[in-house]
Amino acid sequence: MVAKSHSDNSESQAYLPDFCTGGAVIVVVLVAELVAILLTLAAHNTPGMFMIELAKTSLFVLWLGILGSVVMCVFRDRLESAGKTLAFVVSFVVLEILCVVLAEIAYQVTRIFGESVIIDDSHLNFILRTFAISSIVIALTMRYLYVSSEWRRSVVLEAQARISALQALIRPHFLFNSMNTIASLTRSDPRQAEEAVEDLSDLLRANLSGSGHRTTLKEELEVAAIYQRIEKLRLGDRLSVRWNIDDLPMRALIPSLTIQPLLENAIYHGIELLPDGGEVVVTGERDDEFVVITIANPVAAGKERSIDGNKMAMENIQQRFALAYDNRASVEVDEGNSSFEIKLRFPYEERST
Amino acid sequence: MKVLIVDDEKPARDRLRQLIADFGSHEVIAEATNGQQALSMAAANSPDVVLLDIRMPGIDGIETAHHLNSMESPPAVVFTTAYDEYAIDAFEARAIGYVLKPVRRERLEKALEHAARVTGKMLKQLASESKFQSRRQHVCARVQGELRLIPIDSVSFFIADQKYVTVHHSDGQDLIDDSLKSLEDEFADDFVRIHRGALVAVDQIDRLQKNDDGKIRVVLRQDSLADGDELIISRRHLTDVRKRLKGG
Numbered sequence: 314m315v316a317k318s319h320s321d322n323s324e325s326q327a328y329l330p331d332f333c334t335g336g337a338v339i340v341v342v343l344v345a346e347l348v349a350i351l352l353t354l355a356a357h358n359t360p361g362m363f364m365i366e367l368a369k370t371s372l373f374v375l376w377l378g379i380l381g382s383v384v385m386c387v388f389r390d391r392l393e394s395a396g397k398t399l400a401f402v403v404s405f406v407v408l409e410i411l412c413v414v415l416a417e418i419a420y421q422v423t424r425i426f427g428e429s430v431i432i433d434d435s436h437l438n439f440i441l442r443t444f445a446i447s448s449i450v451i452a453l454t455m456r457y458l459y460v461s462s463e464w465r466r467s468v469v470l471e472a473q474a475r476i477s478a479l480q481a482l483i484r485p486h487f488l489f490n491s492m493n494t495i496a497s498l499t500r501s502d503p504r505q506a507e508e509a510v511e512d513l514s515d516l517l518r519a520n521l522s523g524s525g526h527r528t529t530l531k532e533e534l535e536v537a538a539i540y541q542r543i544e545k546l547r548l549g550d551r552l553s554v555r556w557n558i559d560d561l562p563m564r565a566l567i568p569s570l571t572i573q574p575l576l577e578n579a580i581y582h583g584i585e586l587l588p589d590g591g592e593v594v595v596t597g598e599r600d601d602e603f604v605v606i607t608i609a610n611p612v613a614a615g616k617e618r619s620i621d622g623n624k625m626a627m628e629n630i631q632q633r634f635a636l637a638y639d640n641r642a643s644v645e646v647d648e649g650n651s652s653f654e655i656k657l658r659f660p661y662e663e664r665s666t
Numbered sequence: 667m668k669v670l671i672v673d674d675e676k677p678a679r680d681r682l683r684q685l686i687a688d689f690g691s692h693e694v695i696a697e698a699t700n701g702q703q704a705l706s707m708a709a710a711n712s713p714d715v716v717l718l719d720i721r722m723p724g725i726d727g728i729e730t731a732h733h734l735n736s737m738e739s740p741p742a743v744v745f746t747t748a749y750d751e752y753a754i755d756a757f758e759a760r761a762i763g764y765v766l767k768p769v770r771r772e773r774l775e776k777a778l779e780h781a782a783r784v785t786g787k788m789l790k791q792l793a794s795e796s797k798f799q800s801r802r803q804h805v806c807a808r809v810q811g812e813l814r815l816i817p818i819d820s821v822s823f824f825i826a827d828q829k830y831v832t833v834h835h836s837d838g839q840d841l842i843d844d845s846l847k848s849l850e851d852e853f854a855d856d857f858v859r860i861h862r863g864a865l866v867a868v869d870q871i872d873r874l875q876k877n878d879d880g881k882i883r884v885v886l887r888q889d890s891l892a893d894g895d896e897l898i899i900s901r902r903h904l905t906d907v908r909k910r911l912k913g914g
Binding site for chain 1: 674676767769
């Protein structure tokens, strides 16, 4: 089973604002009124007629704004699921159609009931004018919404990534088991205990400096190697790790704390639960403009796996990749009956000097 | 007291042994690296206390404790674990103690002292109260004083015969101590009762067959047809069996 996942449309990541709330309606009314004032000010008005002109324009623009909100409110879910670009294009087209239809209705209504000439313009001219003005206003609004939603999304993603990095850092099982190992080694092999304390400190330091930044593959692999050394003390011959990484460009950048947590997963959910242990295989290669890193491990067959923990680390990495590379990177999981493999693919970039 | 240490990690076993050697009042009689080994060592050496790691490959510590509890004279169980997410399971297993890693000298000493005060009678009482929340992966048979674990996946059916329950599995058949009722409760998802004294693994059933005398019996996938009489479905359970076979 190959599951390729992109970030979901959870509420925090919605790009279209929710027009169904009272607050949104007030904002729409305000904006509509401002547009009405702007239009009236810009028009050549006969002195003393300003308020009347404003009333006429407001009536039209408010109808447009409120009906537009209703449409967006009703179809939001369906638009969201269509994807970002399509959602904005479809919203724009739908709102434009609504404008033209409303303009037509307004024109017909004033022609039938209006004794005085409310709309002092030819039919075609009126429709075209409405179309042009509304296009600009709607396009501007869309752009504004798009930018602000992107900004909101990146803030949320970053916060989530920070939190899960923190959680990953303090995986208690690892920390306490390592401490127990060190307590044991201080008697049987003080020298090794010394090294273990140094390694553990380096690892914690790397974790504390956070996952918000990018680091070189060289540094990232060093952190993973330190982690491996600590686990090796605990698991002995049960753990072996094969590093097929000679083809990796060591200067390539990678979001920090990517490989170590995946290695941790491979050990925690895989090797540790096998009575005779097993081998984790880390393979890295360069594929044109991309770097591909695969981490594969055996798992105990038929054992109920604690999928939750696994999922959290995976989601964390997916989010951080999405944040760092948009959709130019991918995280693929291949879960077999007795094996587990995760494949990272991300653009090859170097630090500009 | 005779102590059995069970942990899959060597440094963790070493630490416990060092600390117990320091106390001077207890004796480590054996070390096991997994649950399976722990059970056969416990049967062979009858320890007073088992220091049992929870997260281990194969049969984990919680399941091991439940199998230990089914012994004739169960040992006192003290869990050792790095993280207290298993506290409830440990409580359900009626453990005597619970020591967090890194293991503190005083904590371990206290737990062992406490275990020493508990009498065999109390242990037996506690063991009979223990409940296993999640489904076991194995059932435990006793063959000439030794414990044998039978993976539940390899079991085709259980037959209750007066006092004992016989488990029929891919490597033969054994007597076990569990009651048919408790087995039915625990493995309700995978087993179906076909008459008052028989539980059959649903995925081992090949088809139902009508005998010449009009009785309907279960035909297993690997059926010797020798167990014919034991696998006749009683009228009371027939609808239920049919429903389960349809995938209900």
